[in-house]
Amino acid sequence: MRILLVEDDHHLAQTMLGMLREQHNTIDWIDDGQKAVNAITDETFDLVLLDLTLPRKDGLEVLRDVRRRGVPTPIIILTARGDMDEKLLGLDAGADDYMTKPFVxxxxxxxxRAVTRRAEGKADTSLVVGNLKLDPQHGQVFLADHVVTLSRAEFQILHYLMRHPDQVATRRRLEEQLYGWDHGAESNALEVHIHHLRKRIGKPLIRTVRGVGYMLDSGEASHAVIES
Structure with missing residues (x-):
C-alpha cells in the first residue's frame, strides 16, 4: 500500500515512517499543505494521513480542496486539535477518520485497516487472482494454498499487479509503489525484483509488455501451482 504522510513535526514523522514501513507499505512524506494538495491530486495513493496544522495551507483546507476536485482517496486526520467542533469540521469536510495526538x-x-476495508467495500481485503491469494493485512501470499515467502519489494509489486490483473502496469507506476519519490534506486532494480518474483510464483504469470511495463496474466494464474 502506498501512503502519503502529511506532517510538519519532523520528529513524529520520522517515527511514523519507520513504523508504517514495517508492514509492506511505501510511505511518502510532505510537511507543507500546498505541496500536499498537489501530490494528492497528481499522484496515486491508497491512503493519506493528514495533519491539520501545516505551513502555507491548513489541513482542513487541503481536505476541502482535494474533495472539491473529486479525489476519493481515503484520508485520516491526525491532529492535536481534539475538541468536538474540530472533529466534526474534519469529518464534514470529507475525512474518513479522525485521531487526536498523542496516539498509540x-x-x-x-x-x-478499517478505513481501507471500507474504501474497498468489503470486510476482507485479501486479493484473489486464480490460484494466487494475497493478504495485505498480514503480509502473506499463497499459491495453490502453499505459502510463498516474498521480500517487501516483491510483495509490493505483486500487490499492485493483483489489484489490476490483465492491465499493464508501467515501470514508473511500479517504481512509485516501491520507492515513492525516492530516486536512489538503481535503474535495473525493478527488473531484479520482477526476476525474483517470477522465480517464486512462476515466470508465465507476469508478462513483460516491451517498452511499457508488466502485467499479471489471470489466465496463467488460474492453473498456477508451486513447482517442486
Missing part, C-alpha cells in the same frame, strides 16, 4: 501506533494501524 497500534490504534492508528487498526484505523488504517
Amino acid at each position: 501506533m497500534a490504534e492508528l494501524k487498526a484505523r488504517i
Whole structure:
C-alpha cells in the first residue's frame, strides 16, 4: 500500500515512517499543505494521513480542496486539535477518520485497516487472482494454498499487479509503489525484483509488455501451482 504522510513535526514523522514501513507499505512524506494538495491530486495513493496544522495551507483546507476536485482517496486526520467542533469540521469536510495526538501506533494501524476495508467495500481485503491469494493485512501470499515467502519489494509489486490483473502496469507506476519519490534506486532494480518474483510464483504469470511495463496474466494464474 502506498501512503502519503502529511506532517510538519519532523520528529513524529520520522517515527511514523519507520513504523508504517514495517508492514509492506511505501510511505511518502510532505510537511507543507500546498505541496500536499498537489501530490494528492497528481499522484496515486491508497491512503493519506493528514495533519491539520501545516505551513502555507491548513489541513482542513487541503481536505476541502482535494474533495472539491473529486479525489476519493481515503484520508485520516491526525491532529492535536481534539475538541468536538474540530472533529466534526474534519469529518464534514470529507475525512474518513479522525485521531487526536498523542496516539498509540497500534490504534492508528487498526484505523488504517478499517478505513481501507471500507474504501474497498468489503470486510476482507485479501486479493484473489486464480490460484494466487494475497493478504495485505498480514503480509502473506499463497499459491495453490502453499505459502510463498516474498521480500517487501516483491510483495509490493505483486500487490499492485493483483489489484489490476490483465492491465499493464508501467515501470514508473511500479517504481512509485516501491520507492515513492525516492530516486536512489538503481535503474535495473525493478527488473531484479520482477526476476525474483517470477522465480517464486512462476515466470508465465507476469508478462513483460516491451517498452511499457508488466502485467499479471489471470489466465496463467488460474492453473498456477508451486513447482517442486
